[in-house]
Amino acid sequence: xxxxxxxxxxRNFLKAGLKGGAIAATLPVWRLFSFAEPPADFYxxxxxxxxxxxxxxxxxxxxGHGGEFAEVYVExxxxxxxxxxxxxxxxxxxxVDMGVxxxxxxxxxxxxxxxxxxxxxxxxxxxxxxxxxxxxKDIRQPVGLKPSSIPSYYMVxxxxxxxxxxxxxxxxWKANSVGRAYDKRINQVNVGFVDINKxxxxxxxxxxxxxxxxxxxxxxxxxxxxxGEKRSSGYYYKDGTLGYEHYDPKLAEELAREAGRxxxxxxxxxxxxxxxxxxxxxxxxxxxxxxxxxxxxxESDGIRKKTSCFWxxxxxxxxxxxxxxxxxxxVKGARGSVNVDDExxxxxxxxxxxxxxxxxxxxDRLNAKLMKANLTGNGRRQSYxxxxxxxxTNTYLLAGKxxxxxxxxxxxxxxxxxxxxxxxVSWVTGRFVFxxxxxxxxxxxxxxxxxxxxxxxxxGPEVLKNIVMVGPDLEIKGGGTCGKDGQAKPVSDGNxxxxxxxxxxxxxxx
Amino acid sequence: MNTKELAEKIVTKGLKSGADEAEVYLESGREFELxxxxxxxxxxxxxxxxxxxxxxxxxxxLGFTYTSDFSDQALEEFIKKTIQLAQVxxxxxxxxxxxxxxxxxxxxxxxxxxxxEIPNEKKIEIARETERIALSSDKRITKTEGGFFGxxxxxxxxxxxxxxxxxxxxxxxxxxxxxxxxxxxxxxxGGWSSSKRYAKDLDAVENVAKIAxxxxxxxxxxxxxxxxxxxxxxxRYAAGAFWYGILFAIDGDSVYKKTTFLTDxxxxxxxxxxxxxVDDPTIPRHVSSQPFDGEGTxxxxxxxxxxxxxxxxxxxxxxxxxxxxxxxxxARRYGYKSAPSAGFLNIIVQNGDADxxxxxxxxxxxxxxxxLRGIGTDTPxxxxxxxxxxxxxxxxxxxxPVDGVTLGGNALDLLKNIEAAANDLDLRGMLxxxxxxxxxxxxxxxx
Numbered sequence: 038x039x040x041x042x043x044x045x046x047x048r049n050f051l052k053a054g055l056k057g058g059a060i061a062a063t064l065p066v067w068r069l070f071s072f073a074e075p076p077a078d079f080y081x082x083x084x085x086x087x088x089x090x091x092x093x094x095x096x097x098x099x100x101g102h103g104g105e106f107a108e109v110y111v112e113x114x115x116x117x118x119x120x121x122x123x124x125x126x127x128x129x130x131x132x133v134d135m136g137v138x139x140x141x142x143x144x145x146x147x148x149x150x151x152x153x154x155x156x157x158x159x160x161x162x163x164x165x166x167x168x169x170x171x172x173x174k175d176i177r178q179p180v181g182l183k184p185s186s187i188p189s190y191y192m193v194x195x196x197x198x199x200x201x202x203x204x205x206x207x208x209x210w211k212a213n214s215v216g217r218a219y220d221k222r223i224n225q226v227n228v229g230f231v232d233i234n235k236x237x238x239x240x241x242x243x244x245x246x247x248x249x250x251x252x253x254x255x256x257x258x259x260x261x262x263x264x265g266e267k268r269s270s271g272y273y274y275k276d277g278t279l280g281y282e283h284y285d286p287k288l289a290e291e292l293a294r295e296a297g298r299x300x301x302x303x304x305x306x307x308x309x310x311x312x313x314x315x316x317x318x319x320x321x322x323x324x325x326x327x328x329x330x331x332x333x334x335x336e337s338d339g340i341r342k343k344t345s346c347f348w349x350x351x352x353x354x355x356x357x358x359x360x361x362x363x364x365x366x367x368v369k370g371a372r373g374s375v376n377v378d379d380e381x382x383x384x385x386x387x388x389x390x391x392x393x394x395x396x397x398x399x400x401d402r403l404n405a406k407l408m409k410a411n412l413t414g415n416g417r418r419q420s421y422x423x424x425x426x427x428x429x430t431n432t433y434l435l436a437g438k439x440x441x442x443x444x445x446x447x448x449x450x451x452x453x454x455x456x457x458x459x460x461x462v463s464w465v466t467g468r469f470v471f472x473x474x475x476x477x478x479x480x481x482x483x484x485x486x487x488x489x490x491x492x493x494x495x496x497g498p499e500v501l502k503n504i505v506m507v508g509p510d511l512e513i514k515g516g517g518t519c520g521k522d523g524q525a526k527p528v529s530d531g532n533x534x535x536x537x538x539x540x541x542x543x544x545x546x547x
Numbered sequence: 548m549n550t551k552e553l554a555e556k557i558v559t560k561g562l563k564s565g566a567d568e569a570e571v572y573l574e575s576g577r578e579f580e581l582x583x584x585x586x587x588x589x590x591x592x593x594x595x596x597x598x599x600x601x602x603x604x605x606x607x608x609l610g611f612t613y614t615s616d617f618s619d620q621a622l623e624e625f626i627k628k629t630i631q632l633a634q635v636x637x638x639x640x641x642x643x644x645x646x647x648x649x650x651x652x653x654x655x656x657x658x659x660x661x662x663x664e665i666p667n668e669k670k671i672e673i674a675r676e677t678e679r680i681a682l683s684s685d686k687r688i689t690k691t692e693g694g695f696f697g698x699x700x701x702x703x704x705x706x707x708x709x710x711x712x713x714x715x716x717x718x719x720x721x722x723x724x725x726x727x728x729x730x731x732x733x734x735x736x737g738g739w740s741s742s743k744r745y746a747k748d749l750d751a752v753e754n755v756a757k758i759a760x761x762x763x764x765x766x767x768x769x770x771x772x773x774x775x776x777x778x779x780x781x782x783r784y785a786a787g788a789f790w791y792g793i794l795f796a797i798d799g800d801s802v803y804k805k806t807t808f809l810t811d812x813x814x815x816x817x818x819x820x821x822x823x824x825v826d827d828p829t830i831p832r833h834v835s836s837q838p839f840d841g842e843g844t845x846x847x848x849x850x851x852x853x854x855x856x857x858x859x860x861x862x863x864x865x866x867x868x869x870x871x872x873x874x875x876x877x878a879r880r881y882g883y884k885s886a887p888s889a890g891f892l893n894i895i896v897q898n899g900d901a902d903x904x905x906x907x908x909x910x911x912x913x914x915x916x917x918x919l920r921g922i923g924t925d926t927p928x929x930x931x932x933x934x935x936x937x938x939x940x941x942x943x944x945x946x947x948p949v950d951g952v953t954l955g956g957n958a959l960d961l962l963k964n965i966e967a968a969a970n971d972l973d974l975r976g977m978l979x980x981x982x983x984x985x986x987x988x989x990x991x992x993x994x
Binding site: 080082084119123125126127128129130131132133134135136145146147148149150151152153163166169170202203206224225261263267268269270306308309311312313342343344346422424459460461463465466468469470472489490491492494495496498541542543544545546547 | 584587588589590591592593594595596597598608609610611612613614615616617618621624625628629632633635636637639690691692727732734735736771774775776804805806808884886920921925927928930931932933934936950951952953954955956957989990991992993994
């Protein structure tokens, strides 16, 4: 099962999003023959700076049993966290992950081994173990490494790792005081700031040699409200491949207000009715739906293995004519953006569905090779402990032409989905389920009472045909951590206002 | 590397560098996994990972860090950094290590030395054979996601400045398969696995393969039903998620913060008398057993719900001190990268005395649930809502497979409406439950 993590008591913290979200319309500025460098004062254990000679030696060792392709992935990641709850800074934390993963491909076979020990002997042994997957007489030699040119899709001026935790704490305090003052029914305010600072090096036997420095930041506010027997929660966040210059107390205030607004709005919510209804999805906050319900089924591993419900649908109409879907790793500053993916392929914008027709899939290197397709920059992995698999980056439904007001007016009785929470999908049947964190009844074209416990249930192939109206107001806001095959990866998503003519709603009453 | 000595060294250094209390949780070991698809080896992965988490208390303030970089210089920096980070936090009177207890960690038979001796050829053979049998056991099985095999060896060391010094070695071994039945618009996946501490406890390859195939085939042609209220039977292998929703709602700190719907229910009935739920991580050789928890507290059996009455909330030592309660604490760690937090280790819902088949045959029109999507219970409100698949029951017989429906209700009502529990408990994973029947639930589907 693939799912957007639904963290349990800290649910709202893991869901993360990106505010604003104009999509970069211009071509990226290519910085030829230079690596994305970590900031000068970011400490990297010098052991991870493997020399060209060492990388080439490891690639050679990895091919020593006759493998067709070898790759070395080196990672050094620092994660900083600070959180506030119950009017106190709960704690500050820091983590360091460092290691080398070595992969050898041979036909459809993958050999993988990793090590967190950087001694030359240990690395050589790791390369040898990964190479064992192949047992061929013909030994290939790796091509000499050439530094790759790296595009730049991150928006980082100030590295968050260089900011002392006391400064980050000021953001948390601001959000806390604004959140608590928002309404007297507010009971708890939790605020957290996390930054991930990751230096990766990818070198492969075809001569690719790429380095990237990735920064992902997130400020999240979660608020609980209580009134008599009634309870509710609200949350909001900003995140992305963004430097610390994007965070200030004013932003913290905005996030806290929005989280407070949602908690108070949902306090009087009534049980949702079950059954089939039309729904309207709010712009920006429901993109997870497309990531989950459709995106996973368009990842090339399931296509190649013929286990995805869309495996034989390329070139066919799989959606209504107004439906176009993209996976775009080049959105400036978005959480899922990649200068290069975890195989050294530059991030790309890939149209998956064009006016209803299935036109492409998402590829990593292995599946692209086996399926004779072009790379799309979607070979991603959680860490050096994992081999890459096809994964989404920033996935969104493209803008349409319908007036958002008309979309709402067209629904006599249905639901307005203001924010989608977590969800999951079976890629075999395409069946999905989502919980809705903020939802309302629509009666005669107007948003009326708030509803709790709404679940959206359906299947990707079915729902795609029921997308009947799409607005022009695309926003890429929602983002989070996607789980697949035991690997967690940051992604984001987006959508314009849209209408689905019919979907199964789960609720507590008939 | 002597991991215990390293952990002790870091704790000593932590105190010397100014910490009031220090604790190291260190994991090391080896892991192996392989997958086959259509008979060919597809992936082989192996490694010997390690890592440690350091918790420091300074002036009642908490700092937590982790690293997989064990070089001397890096560790030196790491300790300093952790103490600096602790200074940023606010002091809390309840911060600190768990109290040191008397007694020794029990040998729960969690380590099978023979696993390290299994040759790779044998592992490949198990995965291959499981897949082969699953693919050939029914004509309607058309595709495969592959067979897999994995084994691991882990040593956990926990050392703290109160004098605690514990270590535990354990093994894990598992294999399974996932296959697909059907073609075109009607494809259904089904998988099954066996996961144990000891190699010789593994289920027979044939059984695992046949269950996987059966789980795929039986769902062919699944369809939604109409929206209605009806009695339901939760199958033992599907009901885990339902209980997780309840367990998350009895977190002690959520109670303290009044953010769970079960805040006011201690010592009150929350479920039918048929429900007794325990946390028991002391069962020898069980995959979810462990001799000590994430704070180094020796584990024991705890009754959480007794004949429907909620007996305790879940606390670790910090949240218990904060709430001012004296209870058996249960601290969980999700690996060395996470600090301990209140939780549960091995949940067992006690067997009932009904025959599962009879639960089904007693229903005129209802739903036998064999798959759940989502956790279901919203912690603040107790509203239950999730996706489900299974079989429609008509006049006491399984009539047709169902998918694409939702279940809804209020968690407290559902718990109280459990009117029968089966005697089919099978200890698997970290949550085991018998099948049970709920007298009525809202099923959302067509119209």
